[in-house]
Amino acid sequence: MNCVNIEILKLNDKELINLSKKNTLSLNLKEMKAVKSYFKKLKRDPTDVEIETIAQTWSEHCKHKTLTGVINYSGADSKGKKVNITYKNLLKETIFKATAELNKKWCLSVFKDNAGVIEFDKLNGIAFKVETHNHPSALEPYGGAATGVGGVIRDILGVGLGAKPLANTDVFCFGNPDTPAKKVPDGMHHPKRIAKGVVAGVRDYGNRMGIPTVNGGVHFDDGYMANPLIYCGTMGIMPKSAIEKKVKSGDFVVVAGGRTGRDGIHGATFSSAELDKESDVSAVQIGNPIVEKKVLDTMLKARDLKLYRAVTDCGAGGLSSACGELGESTGVRIELEKVPLKYQGLAPWEIWISEAQERMVFAVPPKNVKKLLNLFDCENVEATVIGRFTNDKKLTLAYNGKTVGQLDMDFLHKGVPKTAAFARYAPLKETLRKPVKFNGTRIRESLKKVLADSAVCSKEQIIRQYDHEVQGQTIVKPLQGCAINIWGPGDAAVIWPYAVIKNTKKGIVLSNGINHQYGKADTYKMTASAIEEALRNAVAVGANPDRISVLDNFCWGNPEKPEVLGSLVRAAQACYDMSKKFGVPFISGKDSLYNEYTIRGKTFSIPPALLISAMGVIDNVENTMTMNFKRAGNLIMLLGITRNELGQSVFNRINKISGGIAPNVYPEESLKIMRGIYKAANAGLIEACHDISEGGLAAAVSEMAFAGSLGAIVKLGAVLTKENMTDAEILFSESNGRFIIEVKPDNAKKIKDIFKGSAISIAGVVTGDCKVEFGSDKVYISEKTGVLRSAWQNALNLF
């Protein structure tokens, strides 16, 4: 096999675009022309290796061209006023800007490495990254999801000099599992088949890696039928001394781990293509967790022995991205024939861009090469010198002694032409609808339906397939309850890294927020709500709201459509506003665009979804909380104001009610309450804490009751509302900023003191008779805890 020249110098515009399409380069005309003019200067055509290298490096997946390009936006600003704004670089002017302005000294490495890193304690940092693996999982759910997990774990191994993974998270959006088969688009898997495959993939990779999967969520919407969303996250811990990496000219390039094969060719560029029934399954990688586990075991040893100066993972774009990134400031020469192959017959360009899994690339000082190779060899990890870092600022590729490609690093990394795009957005005009007057029976029936709705119901059958206890450090678990009878839905997970850090009392909290429904009204509200929900979830288990960082993961449709891009701009604006107002920095993020599918010429785009993943530090893990009611006789206190916000709610959906206002976020109110909770938790004044989200107050109280195998009486008259609301509205409104806490009667006064100036009321009492009761002067609703629990537990039937 050898390389061939690709004729582009004499191609016209149309032919350039055809070439891009034919070879899955996913480069647009402007970019193809930039490539052409670069080679025109060199007076030659590029080789296949060169053009593939450029396509990988310039891919949306690697470069985030849309979010860093010029965007002319016309639409609502943060206050809803219509404006025209030109962003030169949307990310820099919103998300990065907020982090820079907040300037938290505990942010140790943000937006520059494979993951964001914040301070854990004096000596250690914690790293967090969430990735998506949507396109591969749509075509091959098991393999796509498994390699999604494997890939994000390698991000944590490849941050700085490598962190030790402590926990995984996963969030999925699927089509509705009960979709009739004939409604499934041609060439696509049924949502149930996708869900099953994805869960199995995450399970088999995560469990084998020995990393507990501790937090996540599953959401359903017809809009995700052809484009499921698979978010995989990993959190790890590392000494602060390992956060920086620096390649030196003369260092050897060592690849370790898996062999290179033809799997995952064009993964990076394919992820920017719309899916259809002809989509190529060979773009999906094949994973082997045990190979990666061996790499993990050995490389952390090598890190502590300081045997290498830099490391990164082979992800999208394979060796081309990994070597290209590491050698950006020095230059690098790779001998492609030295790369160990799974089988013979790969062309040089295939070796170079294959996304075969479980590979890490190291920069190794000459004196350490032998030691490092030996260390890997002792545990049967294949490691090979494949090249050397130079000082010519060029990427040089050789195959059997012959140069098959040479590109200037500067052109490769900075030569991509800026895109300019148009964006416009108008949020849905929301109006308050006429009051929802339901009698007691209808409210009770609604409550059972809300609990059984796929947005609210138990995900236990998925959670239990993941080992969430391995490493022994998961001390607030995804399922919570009394004694070992745990089924209640925990708000967040807490990891106590006692096995890594001696005598530590500190913990790491992981949570998430996502609700694509609110985006149907306004992506600003959706984003603000997701950020607040992630924070609420973290605070509900005891996180310090002033020590939380967040990650963004945008999954959107085709940004070349102004409305799609407009809704994304609006979300980015909300990220900036909320980040500033809550004092919560973004530390890393990722976008997955072009989540679209074409059937018979008609293109369908996903409902935009923004996942916010939060990582925080807790000073004393003994003061963390769970959500199940603990004891009859304790008081149920409600924090936060309930507003008439049923727009896009679960309640409206199940009752087919249209209109209404989707929840807003009031950061000043919320932050004050969150700080109060942290204070009260550390004073030992809270017995149980749960945030109110989908399904509203009614769902949250029911969950706390059946999780604790207890009952509750709540007086609706005691709920603090902003306006006149009916009983149904009070019970099912999804207003942000609210928590339910359980407090011993003796502590009520102390609690009230802490929350002076915030909305707080004693709304009811925990009872021992296993009934959940809501009463006002108009209605009285009572249902057995067991009935509510089984409605909630038996709703989802994926397996």
Add this chain to the structure above:
Amino acid sequence: MAMPKALIIRTAGTNCDFEAQKAFELCGAKAERIHVNELLTSASKILSYDILLVPGGFSYGDDIASGKILANEIKNKLGDKIKRFALSGKPVIGICNGFQVLVKMGLLPDPELFDQTATLSYNDSGRFECRWVYLKNEKNKCLWTKDLPEIITLPVAHGEGKFIAANSETLKEIEDNSQVVFRYVNADGSKADYPADPNGSVNAISGICNDKGNVFGLMPHPERYVYALQHPAREGFDGKYGCGKKIFQNAVDYLK
């Protein structure tokens, strides 16, 4: 005796070695995590340790069957040393994947026979499950479980934990000889159905020991419950500790 020294054997796919090491250290022992390749080059090293632990995980990916490849590797290449270690009466424990390894190499239930007479097969539920269970500490001769209360709780996390003896004679022998250490039960000690019995083991067997009581294998994870904080409801055994610690402590104290 000086501080006892535990050997934790690890290989590709071993996961629970760190927490096992911490459990031993908490109980006043020294513990080393040693890769099986290192033991292959110096087999006699094994006998210099006082305690042997085969940890949980997915050794070699559990390809073929859970624990099978590591079991064969140890048996074929280190068999006589391992057998000698077990017969010397020193404490040996296999947890989860480690239990599968001990059973599949034949070190349990009878290290003298050293031949496989039982197995751990796929859960009746057909899938991997992670949950906390109640265990009845049967009247038994196991040195690892001395002075534990009759009912304890521990977490399980496995897909292949269904204990099956090769034939009724073997099962009868294990039962009659008080080699059944733990059984899955309900909170009150009564017979458990799924999910309290997570895998459908014959006679709800969750852990067994050899005739002498020094070699112990179990599916649940005592190393994940050495502190009360690790319990879902923070319930402790012996103050701020969990009952898993007592299991490690018993082995360490036995050597003192």
